[in-house]
Amino acid sequence: MNYWLVKSEPExxxxxxxxxxxxxxxxxxxxxxxxxxxxxxxxxxxxLFYHSQTTKDVVGLSEVSQxxxxxxxxxxPNWVSVKLIPVxxxxxxxxxxxxxxxxxxxxxxxxxxGRLSVMPVAKNEFNEIIKMSKTKI
DNA sequence: GCCAACGTTGGC
DNA sequence: GCCAACGTTGGC
Numbered sequence: 001m002n003y004w005l006v007k008s009e010p011e012x013x014x015x016x017x018x019x020x021x022x023x024x025x026x027x028x029x030x031x032x033x034x035x036x037x038x039x040x041x042x043x044x045x046x047x048l049f050y051h052s053q054t055t056k057d058v059v060g061l062s063e064v065s066q067x068x069x070x071x072x073x074x075x076x077p078n079w080v081s082v083k084l085i086p087v088x089x090x091x092x093x094x095x096x097x098x099x100x101x102x103x104x105x106x107x108x109x110x111x112x113x114g115r116l117s118v119m120p121v122a123k124n125e126f127n128e129i130i131k132m133s134k135t136k137i
Numbered sequence: 138g139c140c141a142a143c144g145t146t147g148g149c
Numbered sequence: 150g151c152c153a154a155c156g157t158t159g160g161c
Contacts, residue, residue, distance in 0.1 A: 144157085
């Protein structure tokens with residue numbers, strides 16, 4: 001099983017929207033690196049859900065419910081989507097500042113490349129983030 | 138609102 | 150194939 005993190009602007013599509021809709025089609029990705037990561041996602045992989053721009057925190061855990069398929073918002077076969085379902089809202093959101101301050105979190109791509117919207121997370125760092133969220137999975 | 142970082146585009 | 154210019158993202 002692999003671990004991932006996706007970024008979303010809550011004003012466009014936030015955690016509450018995911019819960020309300022019960023499933024999200026993760027479409028509109030137009031970046032090759034992010035696209036490559038979408039293609040590597042397997043059903044059942046855990047996906048951290050991060051709110052960019054506003055609160056800048058990881059707010060919950062989601063899961064891949066369907067592996068990649070043609071992005072329905074374009075006919076260009078370069079672009080793919082996956083489906084995500086909510087697993088659990090974090091008891092305490094994990095802020096970007098807290099991630100930066102945690103010495104155990106060193107590889108997280110977001111801390112170096114602020115622009116990538118879909119990225120892998122190392123297992124030990126994933127576990128650390130879950131621990132920081134005070135949430136039982 | 139500004140600016141840094143980075144990806145993409147297009148001229149050569 | 151290189152590199153400058155430009156656009157976009159996202160933190161501050």
